[in-house]
Amino acid sequence: MRQNILMRRLDPFKEMIDIQREMNRLFNSSYGTEKHGYPAVNVWANNEDVIIKAEVPGLEKKDINLHLTNDMLTFEGAIESAKRQEGESIHRQERFSGRFKREIVLPFNVNPDKVKASMKNGVITITLPRAEADKPKQISIL
Amino acid sequence: MSDKELMKKQETETVANAERTRSCNCFLPLTDISEDKDAIYLVAEMPGVDKNAVDITLEKDLLTIQGVVNEEAVEKHSLLSSEFETGDYYRAFRVGDVIDRDKIDAKFENGVLYLTLHKAAAVKAQKINIS
Numbered sequence: 001m002r003q004n005i006l007m008r009r010l011d012p013f014k015e016m017i018d019i020q021r022e023m024n025r026l027f028n029s030s031y032g033t034e035k036h037g038y039p040a041v042n043v044w045a046n047n048e049d050v051i052i053k054a055e056v057p058g059l060e061k062k063d064i065n066l067h068l069t070n071d072m073l074t075f076e077g078a079i080e081s082a083k084r085q086e087g088e089s090i091h092r093q094e095r096f097s098g099r100f101k102r103e104i105v106l107p108f109n110v111n112p113d114k115v116k117a118s119m120k121n122g123v124i125t126i127t128l129p130r131a132e133a134d135k136p137k138q139i140s141i142l
Numbered sequence: 143m144s145d146k147e148l149m150k151k152q153e154t155e156t157v158a159n160a161e162r163t164r165s166c167n168c169f170l171p172l173t174d175i176s177e178d179k180d181a182i183y184l185v186a187e188m189p190g191v192d193k194n195a196v197d198i199t200l201e202k203d204l205l206t207i208q209g210v211v212n213e214e215a216v217e218k219h220s221l222l223s224s225e226f227e228t229g230d231y232y233r234a235f236r237v238g239d240v241i242d243r244d245k246i247d248a249k250f251e252n253g254v255l256y257l258t259l260h261k262a263a264a265v266k267a268q269k270i271n272i273s
Contacts, residue, residue: 036225040225040226041225041226042221042223042224042225042226043221043223043224044219044220044221044222045219045220045222046218046219046220049219051216051219053216055189055190055226055253056189057187057189057253058185058187058251058253058254059252060252082174082176084176087178087179088176088177088178089176089177090174090176091175091177092173092175093174094173095172095174095185095187096172121189121192121193121252121253122187122188122189122190122252122253122254123189123213123253
């Protein structure tokens, strides 16, 4: 316990950044209506791999580009807004349209050759196995 | 990060006249509605819903769309970040009597429901010539 206290170094900048982050979080989320970029993603991980799911309703495989560079996964593409005919009026427009680019930083380096991505009912699922060199190693005490 | 920001999915507040018997989240599908002289077009997003799990009903002038998700949970992994939740979709629209009840086209593709509600012949605007 005592040791923990000693090891925590005072860092005024870190404190300030923490406060700033808290404030941003407070102002960005107005009572539960949090905002996010497009597409919305969920990220799961364990020691072996990362699983990413993204909601891209209405998109087809060809509409979306996935890139992987080291530990960064990028979603890029465009959703064309529906073509309107002459005399057509819009009553409600809630769906997203336009170009999007989203970068996700992965928790570790992955093996790019073993990445699997699938798409079903407007949800993309990507499984990225951890690079062998990046896996934690058990060290035995001699 | 994208500069375009979207609202998190909104949960539906009331589920019409019936209580739900499934204990999971229920969301409002994001919907675009447009209209021309022949029909009303409705496009609703229900990511994660299978084509066979979509239910569309028209009762009196209330059009209801429902989608039930059947997503496999991710096991043996911890969730690091979450921007969307998985759940069913439900939304009701009042369509009035302008539409032809027997002529509703529905298509479901990649988690999006496309509905075309053709207008009844009687309510299509008719041009009257002055003789």
